[in-house]
Amino acid sequence: MAEISKREQKKLLAKQTIMETAIEQFVQRGFQATSIADIMKAANMGLGTFYNYFDSKDQLLHYLLDNLAVQLQQRLQHLTAEQKSKAEILREMVLMTAQLVDSNKYVLPLFLSAGARPEQASEEAKGKEKDCDLEPHEHRGHGPAFMAMFLQLVQEGQASGEFRQDVSAEIITEMFHSLFQAAAFSSLPLSFEENITMKLRLIIDAICTK
Amino acid sequence: MAEISKREQKKLLAKQTIMETAIEQFVQRGFQATSIADIMKAANMGLGTFYNYFDSKDQLLHYLLDNLAVQLQQRLQHLTAEQKSKAEILREMVLMTAQLVDSNKYVLPLFLSAGARPEQASEEAKGKEKDCDLEPHEHRGHGPAFMAMFLQLVQEGQASGEFRQDVSAEIITEMFHSLFQAAAFSSLPLSFEENITMKLRLIIDAICTK
Amino acid sequence: MAEISKREQKKLLAKQTIMETAIEQFVQRGFQATSIADIMKAANMGLGTFYNYFDSKDQLLHYLLDNLAVQLQQRLQHLTAEQKSKAEILREMVLMTAQLVDSNKYVLPLFLSAGARPEQASEEAKGKEKDCDLEPHEHRGHGPAFMAMFLQLVQEGQASGEFRQDVSAEIITEMFHSLFQAAAFSSLPLSFEENITMKLRLIIDAICTK
């Protein structure tokens, strides 16, 4: 059993190494510009080894995205257990999400496109489907997964009268959504935390009934 | 002179055709997925002709971006000529910008990354420079160009007391910036205009001193 | 016009060069073992140039096969114009076909499989379709094209009483078909012509009513 465990351990380590190295490379070079060879070279592993763990670069990306979503959801569970106002929970969730997105900038294209308008999808179907935004697999739906958590919080806040109700919960949720982009791409000399915190203040000011 | 003028005209027409066809193709297939052959075939022109007008695919992209910025700036001139509150001008500018971004979604990657944190740029220089975010030419600074207009408006609004001053103009400006992403990627069944309008209301509510 | 013609000429030459070099390489190394790089290196041309003329290695193969079929059919036309017995025409057709197959041994796999039993096809559909025998394209039907010519000759011979009628024309035709394989793979120290000639004598003896 120890032997099996050791092998399994090594396998897990390898997969972990690939994932981490991939993230590093994606952040450094961007997703498109990172080749699998780049990743595996940086990881000091054989090229073919990649395919022992992932089917393709895209599958890896979505695997990473799924991981992020799971991390967020777990943190959400912790937060909701505590006794806090919705505004407070939202604030913390947004900060955490922004942190994750910030340290995984490479997910943004997918993250953003996940909710892309459908009419575009059909047009794209005519062309070649090489771009990471338009694969036929189940790429869609990561963004929504992220957003669902925020949407629920906003709706609960509206129901309890904590948030204004003359703007739909979806719109407010999308406001938060759009913050993540700012988290990743601000060019201001502020620390990322400060940056988000200030924008958050604006939005929360705007939606809290007082 | 008439002859030369005709020639010039033809040249301009060719360049214009390439640009428009390129935009169509970028919108349909995405930037990466669109090859120069795709563009020139769609434009019914010879492949090599492309290089009589543009140095590279990347240069074309940035040229298109510059065009957008110019269009915006022209419209801004019109607006500022009229007698309106800063909030009103901002509202219209944002709507226009969002429209442009919406109908040129392919620029988003560049648009967003234009303001990317500087430390990233240096790291990227080490890697290969295939990605649209990291060209070697002098393309940096489109986002800033866009943003400068908004920043000035916000600053003027703050100076006149129309906008709150406890949040930096840069932060507020970035809030607008982040709206454009939402403009392009919302999945709500609202029209694009309604969508932006509602978010705009939230932000303007939040920054207007009343 | 001269200019265009020169270009066209060069294009044709290039295509011809690729085809001939490919045949050489297929004969030398076998179809599967010949990579496109092999071909283009042997042809002293750039690798990418191949794809200016053919979509894939398979398409090339079928293009070559089609060429063979056309050559044969042309020769058949000549023969049937002359006044000869069916047996005589068959003899010459077989000899010519065998020569073609002999000097293009690489076509045999396709040539043979073209008439493969259908039930196998369905089974293969389950697996991966990498083999040249089992592509989804229109690969099937080359053999039949070849065979149709012989079948008709045999049927005409049977109708005129020149050939025995107690064996179906299809069976007799397949007998000829199977000769081509022998043409390509005999290990006897006979010249290829003698070899075929003798076998032909056997079969024709067997089918001629005398």
Place this chain on the structure above:
Amino acid sequence: MAEISKREQKKLLAKQTIMETAIEQFVQRGFQATSIADIMKAANMGLGTFYNYFDSKDQLLHYLLDNLAVQLQQRLQHLTAEQKSKAEILREMVLMTAQLVDSNKYVLPLFLSAGARPEQASEEAKGKEKDCDLEPHEHRGHGPAFMAMFLQLVQEGQASGEFRQDVSAEIITEMFHSLFQAAAFSSLPLSFEENITMKLRLIIDAICTK
């Protein structure tokens, strides 16, 4: 001893399983398209296990061929023991061989090439040796092994005056050889047995001195 015997038994079983599974896969997907992983997965065995029993994929193929030859030879022994005419024995041998070839279509490339002209072999030596026709090991000579049996029968028939002598035994033997290909690839709606039987009749008619 019982224990060792059990081990030996298990080893044999494993080898047998691999061979049978390999045949199944070769028949289904073709030789080239079948990877060792395919075989061992289908056999529910570890990938590495393959190499405990065979040196390489090629060696396996030739091993399988050898097995076929041995099976044939054994059946020949039975037949020659009985009192039958050479024509009768040949008929049965051909039928059996054709059956084997039919249910092991994957051997055809090797089977056919086994008798390939020698000058080709030397040329091939220059190229890469990936194809199943040109292995570097000592695999040559399967076809001859098969053919030797038939050749002997034909020679005996000629010696006894049962078969015509104005055509060399080798040529006649190759005629039979070529039947096997037809056995495997006929596209007629006849049963395989009928098909072979009819062709056999033609050939035997042609070679029997009345």
Place this chain on the structure above:
DNA sequence: CATGAATGAGTTTTCATTCAT
């Protein structure tokens, strides 16, 4: 012996860019 993760050479294919016409 059994196992299967690791490996990397090899293959197909794409595409921005060049350059001769």
Place this chain on the structure above:
DNA sequence: GATGAATGAAAACTCATTCAT
């Protein structure tokens, strides 16, 4: 200036084989 054939670097992916466990 227009053209498009030629090019080759690079990318994704495969798979026979090895070797540590």
